[in-house]
Amino acid sequence: MSAIVRLENVHAAYGQEPILTDVAAEAAAGERVAVVGPNGAGKSTLLKVLLGLVPHVIGHVEVAGQSVTPGHPPSGAAYVPQSQVMGLDMPVTVWDVAAMGLLRRGFWPKKPGPKERAEVARALVAVDMLEWREELFGNLSGGQRQRVLIARALIRNAPVWLLDEPVTGLDAPTQEVIEHLIDGLRTDGVAIIQVTHDLEPARLRQFDQVWCINRRLVGRGSFDEVQKRGILADTFGVPVGKRPEGKEGGGADVPSGALSV
Structure with a gap:
């Protein structure tokens, strides 16, 4: 192999x-x-x-x-860091952080379309965080932050994690x-x-x-x-x-x- x-x-x-x-x-x-x-x-x-x-x-x-x-x-490659290394004072929502997974796919800063927004939603559903999508990332618990970072990685569709x-x-x-x-x-x-x-x-x-x-x-x-x-x-x-x-x-x-x- x-x-x-x-x-x-x-x-x-x-x-x-x-x-x-x-x-x-x-x-x-x-x-x-x-x-x-x-x-x-x-x-x-x-x-x-x-x-x-x-x-x-x-x-x-x-x-x-x-x-x-x-x-x-x-x-x-998709990268999931330790959640505590993320800046918790940044005014970004759960949705914003997850959507960063689109960055290297050409949708940033260009506004993602309906297909990409649906992809972000599916990733948040996969980690049980969709209902928190409007919450500030810095207000989450450590476990919740890690779920969001996993969702961000899922959106990359990368062959290596x-x-x-x-x-x-x-x-x-x-x-x-x-x-x-x-x-x-x-x-x-x-x-x-x-x-x-x-x-x-x-x-x-x-x-x-x-x-x-x-x-x-x-x-x-x-x-x-x-x-x-x-x-x-x-x-x-x-x-x-x-x-x-x-x-x-x-x-x-x-x-x-x-x-x-």
């Missing part, structure tokens, strides 16, 4: 500070990839490299058949809505690259690949592969699912998700 997302010998930096070194990975259409690693490892930066948002990049980056270079985002911790800190109903939508996207052949801090084995086994990042690609494969080969432990510096030994010489099992990512 040919790759729809490809990184070859990628190095990325902000100014003089290197963030990622010699990253090589790929994902096929319909695959769901978990990107895991400790805080500051470069997980969010990896998504921004795929979006052409990192100013200094060496190597080859390709998304949906399009070479990605700094300042030139790919047309075939890049998600930065899309369900972190959200209530169970919102997580269920988002997971259901992601499952539908995979069925439709959309590639999902998702940053997550959830290391529970049952959760990571839902992904086709796990990319372990710590300023470099430590390794990748299915969850069982990266766990068996010790790649997860190498990434975090401690055995995943084990408590680091303290002064008392402990080493008791702890839930994998207890490790911060």
Whole structure:
């Protein structure tokens, strides 16, 4: 199966500070990839490299058949950031934010027609947010904001989705809505690259690949592969699912998700 997302010998930096070194990975259409690693490892930066948002990049980056270079985002990618990174003081409504998904399809600032407005409405219905369409985005709860950002991405009709911790800190109903939508996207052949801090084995086994990042690609494969080969432990510096030994010489099992990512 040919790759729809490809990184070859990628190095990325902000100014003089290197963030990622010699990253090589790929994902096929319909695959769901978990990107895991400790805080500051470069997980969010990896998504921004795929979006052409990192100013200094060496190597080859390709998304949906399009070479990605700094300042030139790919047309075939939809991006869902963490909801808290959106400006909450901007006087924009739920409808306005969702309709931003039309931006790279040539309907902005040109006024969208009836077909496009119906598309925005369908996307908001899909995330149960149509009734909030006139509410200011900044007045919403974190879960509601994330639903709206998902709706904005749906409107892009992109073959690749890049998600930065899309369900972190959200209530169970919102997580269920988002997971259901992601499952539908995979069925439709959309590639999902998702940053997550959830290391529970049952959760990571839902992904086709796990990319372990710590300023470099430590390794990748299915969850069982990266766990068996010790790649997860190498990434975090401690055995995943084990408590680091303290002064008392402990080493008791702890839930994998207890490790911060």
